[in-house]
Amino acid sequence: MRVQIVEVGPRDGLQNESAIVPAAAKIALIHKLMAAGLKRIEVSSFVNPKWIPQLADADEVLQGINRSQGVMLSALVPNIRGLERARQSGLTEIALFMSASETHNQKNINKPIADTYPILREVAQEALAIGMKVRGYISTVFGCPYEGNVPLDNSRRVTEALLKMGVYEISLGDTIGVATPKQVHEVFGELVKDVTNERLAAHFHDTRGTGLANVAAALEEGIRIFDSSIGGLGGCPYAPGAAGNISTEDLVYMLHGMDYETGVDLEKLIEAGAYIGQQLGKELPSKVLRASLASKPAG
Ligand code: HMG
Ligand code: MG
Numbered sequence: 001m002r003v004q005i006v007e008v009g010p011r012d013g014l015q016n017e018s019a020i021v022p023a024a025a026k027i028a029l030i031h032k033l034m035a036a037g038l039k040r041i042e043v044s045s046f047v048n049p050k051w052i053p054q055l056a057d058a059d060e061v062l063q064g065i066n067r068s069q070g071v072m073l074s075a076l077v078p079n080i081r082g083l084e085r086a087r088q089s090g091l092t093e094i095a096l097f098m099s100a101s102e103t104h105n106q107k108n109i110n111k112p113i114a115d116t117y118p119i120l121r122e123v124a125q126e127a128l129a130i131g132m133k134v135r136g137y138i139s140t141v142f143g144c145p146y147e148g149n150v151p152l153d154n155s156r157r158v159t160e161a162l163l164k165m166g167v168y169e170i171s172l173g174d175t176i177g178v179a180t181p182k183q184v185h186e187v188f189g190e191l192v193k194d195v196t197n198e199r200l201a202a203h204f205h206d207t208r209g210t211g212l213a214n215v216a217a218a219l220e221e222g223i224r225i226f227d228s229s230i231g232g233l234g235g236c237p238y239a240p241g242a243a244g245n246i247s248t249e250d251l252v253y254m255l256h257g258m259d260y261e262t263g264v265d266l267e268k269l270i271e272a273g274a275y276i277g278q279q280l281g282k283e284l285p286s287k288v289l290r291a292s293l294a295s296k297p298a299g
Contacts, residue, residue: 001224001259001260001261002224002260002261002262002263003219003224003225003226003255003260003261003262004040004201004224004225004226004262005038005040005225005226005227005228005248005251005252005262005264006040006041006042006171006201006225006226006228007033007038007040007041007042007248008042008203008227008228008229008234008245009029009033009228009230009231009233009234009245009248010026010029010033010041010042010043010044010061010230011042011043011045011055012042012227012229012233012234012245013229013231013233013234013244013245013276014026014054014055014233015045015052015054015055015234016054016234016244017054017233017280019280019281020053020054021054021279021280023057023060023061023064024064025279026043026057026061027061027064027065029230029272029276029279030043030061030065030073031065031066032268032272033230033269033272034068034071035268036268036269036271036272037263037264037265038071038264038269039070039071039072039263040071040072040074041071041072042073042075042076042095042227043062043065043073043074043075044057044058044061044062044075044076045075045076045077045082046058046059046075046076046077046078046081046082046083046086046089046094047076047077047078047082048078058075058085058089059088059089062075062089062090062091063089072092072093073091073093074093074094074095074135075089075091075095076094076095076096076097076137077094077095077096077123078097078109078119079119079123080119080122080123082094082123083123083126083127086127086132087130091132092131092132092133093132093133093134094123094127095134095136095137095171096120096123096124096134096135096136096162096165096167097136097137097138098113098116098120098137098138098139098162099113099138099139099140099144099175100138100140100141100154100155100158101144101146101147101150101154102147103144103146104139104140104144104145104146104147104175105139107146113158120162121165124165124166124167125165125166128166133168134165134166134167134168135167135168135169135170135171136165136167136169136170136171137170137171137173137203138158138159138170138171138172138173139173139175140173140175140176141155141172141173141174141187142172142173142174142175142178142179142183142184142187143174143175143176143178143179144176145175152186152187152191155172155187155191156191156194159191159194159195160194163195163199168199169199169200169201169225170195170199170200170201171200171201171203171225171227172187172188172201172202172203173203173205174204174205174214175205176205176207177204177205177206177207177210177211177243179204179210179214180210180213181210181213181214181216182217184202184214184217184218184221185217185220185221188200188202188218188221188222188223189221192221192222197221197223197224200223200225201225201226201227202215202218202223202226202227203226203227203245204226204227204245204246205234205243205244205245205246206232206243206245206247206285207243211245211246211250212246212250212251214246215246215251216254219258219260226246226251227245228245228246228247228248228250228251229245229246229248230247230248230269230272230273230276230286231247231248231249231273231276231277231284231285231286231289232244232245232246232247232249232250232284232285232286232289233245233276233280233284243285244284244285247273247284247285247286247287247288247289248264248269248273249266249269249270249286249287249288249289249292250286250288252264252269252288253266253288266288270288270289270292273286273289274289274293277289
């Protein structure tokens with residue numbers, strides 16, 4: 001059985017690090033992730049650089065990547081300006097993003113949900129017209145830092161709207177890492193009825209230590225696409241307290257142990273995690289990375 005991994009570390013991970021990683025190190029990281037066998041990598045964001053200065057070098061990063069056949073690179077795009085930048089950088093996939101809760105949407109993209117739809121619709125239309133693939137993210141599906149519980153109907157409505165725009169896949173985000181397996185069963189169990197499992201991805205943050213348990217629950221609901229971040233880097237600048245995404249090393253270790261195929265070489269992945277940890281000058285949260293580094297002889 002195959003599971004697809006969408007590596008979001010260079011985007012979701014680095015957008016929330018206080019240190020600004022130089023473009024050359026980002027490019028080196030992306031090359032290492034490709035060498036580890038990852039086939040889908042979210043490399044940056046074409047958002048307003050004043051909002052996310054950590055990724056202000058998206059254009060430069062894209063220019064420096066040696067493209068490899070069979071690897072789909074993607075980036076977040078919030079508006080037509082972002083789409084134009086993505087097009088100029090040679091990307092053939094973009095990701096749209098919005099929230100299931102009104103307050104998070106407002107804080108994250110500076111407009112109400114109702115005003116977001118026409119903007120994303122136009123971006124999707126233009127992107128599809130030039131042959132790009134368009135992914136969609138929904139944040140705060142499992143809880144909002146400002147509103148608390150988010151009714152499932154909100155996520156249903158946003159899912160429907162994004163699918164109508166032509167997105168091929170929707171990633172449901174536990175932006176602040178509050179979900180537990182029970183809720184994951186409830187949410188995915190319901191949404192797979194409206195949308196087939198091939199078009200749904202799970203995006204878990206490990207803020208409260210439930211990330212991998214949530215993956216196991218989503219697997220039981222038929223989900224086979226997971227977003228994760230090298231080293232467990234990450235968070236969301238507009239979601240206070242959000243810790244990193246689930247770590248790609250931990251995810252791959254668990255999936256391989258459960259006899260799922262990922263196409264990823266864990267040893268090479270660990271090298272990529274060690275590299276970005278060194279660049280940031282800190283120990284990253286990934287448990288598999290820590291265990292591996294601890295078992296290496298010093299020197
Ligand atoms: P705004 O400030 O309301 O935009 O931002 P605006 O349209 O009024 O433009 C203001 C200025 O920004 C203008 O420049 C624009 O040209 C410029 P000025 O005239 O003032 O010099 N601008 C841009 N420049 C470059 N590229 C662009 C762009 N757009 C505008 N694309 C906007 C609205 C949506 C752009 C802003 O709020 C924004 O960039 N937000 C992004 C926030 C973000 O990236 N958040 C994190 C990602 S979401 C996430 O992490 C969740 C996820 O992981 C899933 C999960 O965990 O749930 C995906
Ligand atoms: Mg995220």
